Amino acid sequence: MQPFGLDLDYVAVVALFCVGLYMLVAKSNLLKKLLGLNVMETSVFAFIVTAGMVEGGDPPIMVAGTSAPYASPIPHAMVLTGIVVAVSVTAVALALIVQIHAHFGTIEIDELKELP
């Protein structure tokens, strides 16, 4: 599945990354920015998981019914950690957004910049 010598899975990941980045950069709404950040994060996780898969591989769980080749366990562990980190960052960001709204009454960056 490699048209034009490009790995379609990876390209999709980059596309998602860019959609997220665009949201983060271009959107004025802070929540939208944060959603964009989350999309970016997921895309990087997808990149890592994709890299860890193997043609016709089973999950790296050595119980009856599975057989080699197995997917590599390390990327999975990395992504697990990454997801938890991402939710932590999101939680802090949301708490800040709530504060900004309570103080300024808006979460649009265009309006926040106009405030004195």
Add this chain to the structure above:
Amino acid sequence: MEVVDVRPILAPFVSFLCAGLVFGFGRSIFWRRFFTFLAAFIKMALVLSMLPGTLQGVVYVYQFVEFTPGIGIGFRADAYGMFFSLVSSTLWVFTTIYAIGYMQGDRDRVRFFGFFALCVSTTVGVAFAENLLTFFLFYETLTICTYPLVVHAETPEALRAGRIYLTYTLIGGGFALVGAVMTLNAAGTLTFAAPGILGMESGVATLAVIFLCLIIGFGVKAAIMPLHGWLPIAMVAPTPVSALLHAVAVVKVGAFGVTRVIYNVFGVELLRELGFATPLALLAGFTIVAASTIALTQDHLKRRLAYSTISQLSYIVLGAALLTPLAATAAVLHIANQAFAKITMFFVVGAITRTTGKKYVSEIDGIGARLPWSMAAFSIAALSFVGVPLTAGFITKWYLALGALEADAWWYVLVLITSSLLNAGYFFPILHRAYFRQAKEPWPPLEPGRRFETPKTLLFPIVICAAYVLLLGVTAEVPGMPFSVAQVAVDGFFAPVGGGP
């Protein structure tokens, strides 16, 4: 002969400690004076205690810290450094006495005396610096420490003067830093040495850049002509500070630095080969004449003295740049001669302002009657600058002229003569007004209960300094006096070349 001894570092440290004590306990007038005087005398004693050794050719050294091998802070009391520190530590005592009288009742005296002590500490540090890095460290510290003194009045005018002063000196410091860095890069060491530390192998272009950077760097404080702009403006400072700036610390440090660069960084031989000193000498000659001419037009007393200082400093630079032993002797000697004469003049001007409130030449008609002792001292200093025999200034001019002839540069003799005439031109009218004109209005009478024409803390340093000017002129050849130290220093500069005076 080098001897490891703690005294070269102890001397600046005493003043430094004094500054700390003044900042800490200076609110009490007694303790402030006590610490200041104690430190002044201890330091003078320390410097004097090294004098016999110096005259026998002993060099005291002390390595303080080393950053990386070859780069560090070190102290070294060679004859030239000793000469300079003798001058500055002697003058510190007098300036302190004078400042106590002059600043009476002024505000922020803790700050004033604290930074005053720091200035002296760094000046001695400069004198005893063993290498260019140490020299630069103290040189820049001096810049920073004089700033609060310059802006002491806290008026907008003073702040502006301070800003100009800092701009000039810090940019100069930047050049000096670049020069020092390039020197280290070219020579691999920064330690001052008699034949110089640079060599032809660095390439003429590099050497030219280094020379230019170092001369600009130190020349700013020595007020060589295009770099002199800060000096007249910095006159807004209180008079003891002006005295300190013009006679003892700042400008002399610049001149000292130029001399060090010429003799201990480049060395006589290299400079003769390169020929860089000639344009410097020409520049100095130009400064001597031009600054004197400007001084003629100044009505403000301190500004007139300031331009006179610019002119006189270039005697030192000229002497150094001629690269002959006799001229060098003149340069070294002039550090002391100009210092004592100029400080006398500033003290007198300060006393005039304190006593009568006058600041302009045109206002002092007949003041000789009101301040006889002070004006007598002023006259001695003025004669010294003109170069009348038996005063200190004569010695300088004599040797400088001999040095110029030795270097086959007779036109500098013309410069000297012109300068003498110009000096007479701007000092004698002052004397004329003081002695031979009637006062426009009666001078304020003595305050009741005072015996002297002006507070005795002001008068005493004036008289002593004027006496020194005569003493230096009369006792030139007496061993143990500054002249012999200067000769040891010059011997050191020219020892590797041969042909001492």
Add this chain to the structure above:
Amino acid sequence: MTGPWAEALPWAIVLPLVGAALTPAVAVRHPRVSGFWAWGVLLVTAVLTAGLVSELVARGPFSYGLGGWAASYGIELRFDHFSAWVLPLVVLFVVIVPFSWRYLDHVMPDERRPPFYALLLLNAGGMIGFCVTGDLFNLFVFTEVVSLSSYALVAVGGRGLAAFAALKYLFIGAVSSLLMLFATAQLFVLSGSLNMADVSLRLGEIGGGTAVMVAFAAYAVSFMVKAAMFPVHVWLPDAHAIAPSPVSAVLSGMVVKVGIVGMLRIYQIYFGAEVLELGAFNLALVWLGAISIVMGAFFAIFQDDIKLMLAYSTISNIGYIVLGLGLASPYAVIGAAVHVFNHALIKATLFLAAGSIIHQTGFRTLSDLRGVARTMPQTSAAMAIGAVSIVGLPPTAGFVCKWYIALGAFEANQAPFGFALVFGALFIFIYYIRMLNAFYFQPPVHASVAQASETPWSMRGPVVLLASLCLILGVLGGIPLTFVEPAVLDLLPFWGQ
């Protein structure tokens, strides 16, 4: 081979982290206890790190395989000369925390102190881990600890604008962390390993390639953001200016250095693998550094707010460090490495002094703070020493660094940068003169300035201590060099010197 202190390596990281986890429990009855608790924990950590450094000095770099696994099999902690930065880091924390005890009175109610100190401990622990770890993914996780706690620390002091500054910081920081994760993943895909030394080896086998370079670029951008280099500095000024002053000191002095240390780690990998075009890269660094210096100074000059001005000067100073690294001559790198510490020291002095002044007077702009030196002489003196030091005038700590970097510039035959460096700093000083003039030589305009009192000793002590250190290290500039020189010699082979 390794001495007893090597065993302490993981504990030095874990101690502040666990201390943070315990902070809310310890301070459950008396929230103010948390300040002393955090200080105590940091003190013990400082002892541990001192032990680690002594081990480093005695026996050279050492590593620790966590869980007993071999280096590339599990996670490796590696204590080399760059890691020695953790000691001054923790010591500065130890000095800064007492300052915050009283300072926080006006910033937050008591019940929010435990989480605040927990964040401070987490920040410290995260940075120790960051400097010590030898594993790329672990580096990312530690980055997140540091970043997340920094975002929050920016916002603790106030509502509204503080939260906004923190959120800006968070968005930019999160993207940079993400780029780092992406680069880590790419290197992992390319080499199959996460251990730095191992990755370096395998990259050497692979040789270059676009993917390798893209990973490098991602790392570089990521760490540039963390270090607030010029084009990506936008998050820094607001965040550092609005945070409570002890936090500003930590952020400006230390957290931005995470970017520098990270960059050095990535160098070690890439230069070890010899897959990077050195000259071009160093040139880029030199220019970036120079631009940062100029732009930081340029922005700082227009600030009236003292903390904002200090924040911009951080950009400038990071520029010095990067310039020094890019010049890549021994002296320049020594200067840059010393500046990593000296800048932290100076910036801590300045921010704490500025914080004291703001705390006592309630004003934060130069025009309002005129004449403050009359009523707060010691703090103002510390501020003056800091100002002289940050522009690198002798005899202060800042001079030592500038001297070496300038020396390095000439050594590397980059004379124009040497000139730029020396005169750029003077240019900045002209601005600081305005500050000193306002503090010292102008009459007060506000009653609260004219009647301000000096800070309590728990605040003044750290400020005075730091200011005296600025002076002492200026004279005894060789002390940090003892540690820095071997580190630089360690690194220089990678630099092709």
Add this chain to the structure above:
Amino acid sequence: MSDLFDIVMLALLIATAVTVARARDLLAAVVIFSMYSLTMTLVWQHRGAPDVAMTEAAVGAGVTTVLFLITIARTTRREKP
């Protein structure tokens, strides 16, 4: 077969991501984001990463979404044009 599944899923991912970007109603955006996360879950499950898939389902699609919803409740639901 597997390729087809992949392509459909990837297309769906990009489509949901773009929809999140375009939605003016923040509530809708968050809900679509949770759909995006769930699609991602399926992709990962398919690629032999059940652990990651479960975590993403619980954390990414679950906790994150709920936190977003609370925030919307506390702030505003409309993105201003």
Add this chain to the structure above:
Amino acid sequence: MRPWSLLLVLLVALPLVAGVATLPPHDAPDAPIHTQVGALYLERGVAETGMKNLVTAVLLNYRGFDTFIEVVVIFTALAAVLALPKGSAPLPKGNAPLPKGSAPVPKGNAPLPQPDAARSQGVGGARSREEEAPEVASDVPVSPVVRFVVRLLAPFIAMFAVAMLFRGHITPGGGFQAAAVFAAVFIALGLVLGQDRAARLVPVDWRPWLQGVAPLAFALVAWIGWRLTGAFLGYPIDDHTVQEAMGFVLEIAIAVGGGVVLARIFLEMET
């Protein structure tokens, strides 16, 4: 703004595409990712760690330190949320006139706005806006059916989480997933019951300890491992019982600690 944003995105996208395009193909079994350490884990993992789910093995054993720091990260998130000033609550009381270090930064020379003015402006303004702002009220009456279903299902979902927790070393899932599910149950209950009743599920006295239990347990296990094997966070390779016990302690701690942290973040944001 938009054209610039698109340009930036393109600038980022191109190198990224170039980067991923030159990576080795991702599902080839001979890619480095499958031949280096990963292969060794697959080969020896079960024997060395006693865990059949190698992801859990990597998480808790080989790269246990990462997980340690990861639980520290969630704890950081909680500390961050706790340390922030509360919503529109009044400023700190006490003798202090204003939070000086935190005052807004005015541009230009104007002195700071006086604290009281700032306060009334900020808070008052916010309040007036807030009244119109929420379009999804948090206290919408929940339909009784939903309430019943949630209350009915909650214990079962929690049981599922526990099961996931204890079978983590064999099957997919483990501490984090359990934590998230616990938190989800808690949040669901909070939404239907009102958070006051939900809050009782995490007793106030225990909170300071429970929220930090994950890092603390990790430190404890790390210390035990240090005592047993001489290595920080080391598991005795040949003693599967001890390995398992240590693993369980960690999993439980992660589940409880993570759950409590997420639940508390929820509570903090709700109030």
